Amino acid sequence: MARRGIDDASGFEAVRSALHEADASRDTLATAVRYLLQLLEEKAPGHTVEVRVPPFGAVQVVEGPRHTRGTPPNVIEMDAPTWVALAAGRLRWAEAVDAARVSASGTRATLEGLIPVLPHSFDLGE
Template sequence: MAVILERDLERGRIAFQQWHTAAQQSLQTAAAITINPTLPRSTWAMAVRYSLFLLERRAPGPGVEVRVAPWGAVKILDGPESDPHNLTPPDVIELEPDVWLRLACGITTWNQEKDAGHISAVGERDDLSDLLPLTR
């Protein structure tokens, strides 16, 4: 199932840009690792979905599942697929929406968020730093 509908791609692109702009403005008064812009929930949802869509296009494959609850999950990178009995791939990365969007926009780095304990990752391919930020 697609993380975002084709008809919502433009809305998602705009939401992602709005989040990025709000986060950049917040950098003037807050540390990067704490950036959490005050935007409507629908903007957050579309920004997450659109950014996961970009990630999926950048690194297609069935090997790693990236989950950003409650708004989306994608499978990326080559590698072993899901176990047919439980449908969970061997590598799973879980992130909160604010953490994911900071990474996707290049506000913070993978190592900063990992060191702060904001990333839950299981498996051999638990580092997405080569794929981020999505804004480059």
Template sequence: MVAVAARKPTDPAQVRDAVLAVEAWLRDETMPQPSRAELAAAVRMTARSLEQLAPGNSVEVRVPPFVAVQCIEGPRHTRGTPPNVVEASPREWLLLAAGLEDFDDALAAGRLNASGHRAPAIADLLPIVPVGRGSRA
């Protein structure tokens, strides 16, 4: 068995800064899209924060093309397609992570895919970096 080095914990201030860097675009899709580097940083940091917040291997959260993390305690998945998956676009994931979108609303509208009985547990962990629905944080 090959040992995998543990990831360095995310710095909450850096995660918040990364989300704030893309906040204007999250609030108004007509604003210029952030650079790929800004988008990738915000997506990866928020997903890895979720991974740290709820360690485990029973739910896989995918935000292609930037990141996939496993979280939430429960049965470990090792091969093939995981039974519990949440998948979102980078923008949709960041809307959820920032508290600007509700998990159930996104799921009902088809902006988010969730499969398996453990996948909805992600909703209880959101938002990761709340910026609020009203004025800027």
């Protein structure tokens, strides 16, 4: 497991701002994305699926065959607002895929059952 980079207080505040402020700064959005990727990596450690949120980050998750060269066989890619909404539980996986907000290629390229990643104790407000 990767060592923790963003503490919960800073990460949660960035997520809250990214969700509720239309003019959240690029730094705030970057912190929110990286924090939520960090939580996903902690929840589903592994190297089978690569989740990309350009330009802010990417992680390899889900136990199974390890990928070592070239383009991974299971890739999920989306923009930052989509990732924040999915990871925070504001958008369902199927809805994001159906709306083409997510690109998922490979037989194991799904986050169904892995999101949201925020602990239930986090109150995002409305």
